[in-house]
Amino acid sequence: MILCSSAEQLTCKWLFLLTVIGNLFLFFRAPLPHRMLHNLAEKYGDLMYLRLGFTPCIVVSSPALADYIHKNHDTEFSSRPDGLITGILNGDSQSVSMAKHGDLWKTLRSICWQILRPANIARYETRRMEEINIMLQSIQIAAEAGETVDLSSMLYKLSSNSMTQMLINRRYFTAGGNEENLREAVIFKKMISERLKIASQFAIGDYIPYLRFIDYLFRYNAKAQEIQSMTMRVCDEIMNLEERRRRLTREENGDAQAVREEDFVDDLLSIQAEYTADNSRKIKLTDHQIKLLVQDMLVAGTETSATTVDWAMAELLCHPKVLQQLRSEIVTVVGSRSAVTEQDTKQMPYLNAVVMETLRLHPAAPLNLPRESKGACLFLGRYQLPAKTRVIFNTHSIHRSLEAYDSPNAFKPERFLGVPQANVSGSSFFQLSPFGFGKRVCPGQALGTISVCAALANLVHRFAWSLPCGLPPSHLDMIESFGLTAPRRCPLILLPTPRLKV
Numbered sequence: 001m002i003l004c005s006s007a008e009q010l011t012c013k014w015l016f017l018l019t020v021i022g023n024l025f026l027f028f029r030a031p032l033p034h035r036m037l038h039n040l041a042e043k044y045g046d047l048m049y050l051r052l053g054f055t056p057c058i059v060v061s062s063p064a065l066a067d068y069i070h071k072n073h074d075t076e077f078s079s080r081p082d083g084l085i086t087g088i089l090n091g092d093s094q095s096v097s098m099a100k101h102g103d104l105w106k107t108l109r110s111i112c113w114q115i116l117r118p119a120n121i122a123r124y125e126t127r128r129m130e131e132i133n134i135m136l137q138s139i140q141i142a143a144e145a146g147e148t149v150d151l152s153s154m155l156y157k158l159s160s161n162s163m164t165q166m167l168i169n170r171r172y173f174t175a176g177g178n179e180e181n182l183r184e185a186v187i188f189k190k191m192i193s194e195r196l197k198i199a200s201q202f203a204i205g206d207y208i209p210y211l212r213f214i215d216y217l218f219r220y221n222a223k224a225q226e227i228q229s230m231t232m233r234v235c236d237e238i239m240n241l242e243e244r245r246r247r248l249t250r251e252e253n254g255d256a257q258a259v260r261e262e263d264f265v266d267d268l269l270s271i272q273a274e275y276t277a278d279n280s281r282k283i284k285l286t287d288h289q290i291k292l293l294v295q296d297m298l299v300a301g302t303e304t305s306a307t308t309v310d311w312a313m314a315e316l317l318c319h320p321k322v323l324q325q326l327r328s329e330i331v332t333v334v335g336s337r338s339a340v341t342e343q344d345t346k347q348m349p350y351l352n353a354v355v356m357e358t359l360r361l362h363p364a365a366p367l368n369l370p371r372e373s374k375g376a377c378l379f380l381g382r383y384q385l386p387a388k389t390r391v392i393f394n395t396h397s398i399h400r401s402l403e404a405y406d407s408p409n410a411f412k413p414e415r416f417l418g419v420p421q422a423n424v425s426g427s428s429f430f431q432l433s434p435f436g437f438g439k440r441v442c443p444g445q446a447l448g449t450i451s452v453c454a455a456l457a458n459l460v461h462r463f464a465w466s467l468p469c470g471l472p473p474s475h476l477d478m479i480e481s482f483g484l485t486a487p488r489r490c491p492l493i494l495l496p497t498p499r500l501k502v
């Protein structure tokens, strides 16, 4: 194992000679790699150097170091590493989330900001609220019948339906709709589950290129290719870009019969038309890139938000006083109304603090997304890091910094009272960076936060919650699992009781 007990030891050359795959074995044995790295950081310091096979890697575990990197190496460390499976699943790393730092990524990224800017997401508030209402109605039915609900699964469906409603003006996770929609729903869900399966495979050749043949023996490349082709076919069928383009042109020409879908894909087609007309732009927006952008937003925006609300509900059950205080705040703002709107949540500082504290203790991406250095660079003024050094930001550790927080393992929303949401923008206040930071910071932060706040406030306002069979909250399993995100490892099965007359 190659570790430094302090930054001073980073260049201990002899350590490089230690076994090639030793550090990788650490990960094989660790179902929760962020916790394993956190334990190592407590022993060896907030900067560690590992060799993952042939890949040099640094692990950053403190807000101070994150701050240092942001100020001194943001551009250098803003690239993403190559990966056999992730590369294929992201259209040869052409998607915004996996593209290397460069002109293509900058263009896609600015398009993402345009789509996800607060003014644009506000246009879709009604659709998001509709989805919350549908969820509340099914909980109400269960509550009146005295039945439990699988809240984790409901939150996943809510998040997924909200995203597809905004992206492609469709919902796939409830019964109903016409025949065509049902068929679409089946292929859509199959595509999502197949992607999740292949994305969780570990390709050893990414770290030890001589062993790439093992990945080929397992046919990871072929399977990923099949699934990516299927994704693109599904996108073709569902989005029907040609038909939409025709409709948009007719609408521009004053045809009142041509009704827009009013969704992100239509927004993207308008941007595409603008880019095509602008001769000064070297990079245009292709249909393929539109599909990858939709794919990216769907993958990045669904599980992250659902997982966060799930954790918040679990923490609130374990902390009844916090739950009570939150409820009082909601009642103060909404009065006798049963629905809490997104606008209402903006007047709820305690709700904001609860969400921030949840994101601190349970960041949806505890190891952030992988980054790598573009070229060789001098780190901390002393250490020469080679090009393509993997940079792991251990958000789980950063959020438990003893310098930044008293009792860092305790759930105490009060610590964030008075801290505005804007602070979590990834350019200051690194002790809380659930959305990553710097140039690569999550562009969906505003949408993610408002969706989480609205879902949580409504769940708390409308129902009282308890564990089934009168079990005390101490029975709740508060350990996460590790995958694309870090949800609780057991589904949240709860008994709702209606609080309001609706």
Ligand code: HEM
Residues within 6 Å of the ligand: 096, 097, 098, 109, 112, 116, 296, 297, 298, 300, 301, 302, 304, 305, 308, 363, 364, 365, 368, 369, 434, 435, 436, 437, 438, 439, 440, 441, 442, 443, 444, 445, 447, 448, 449, 452
């Ligand atoms: C609670 C909700 C969310 C959390 C906790 C979250 C977290 C993150 C994190 C940690 C990253 C990596 C940033 C980095 O490398 O420094 C990221 C990237 C990204 N997120 Fe989010 N996210 C959330 C919601 C969303 C939503 C709703 C969308 C869009 C609909 C979205 C779209 C993206 C995209 C496109 C990237 C890649 C950015 C790039 O590589 O340039 N996220 N997110």
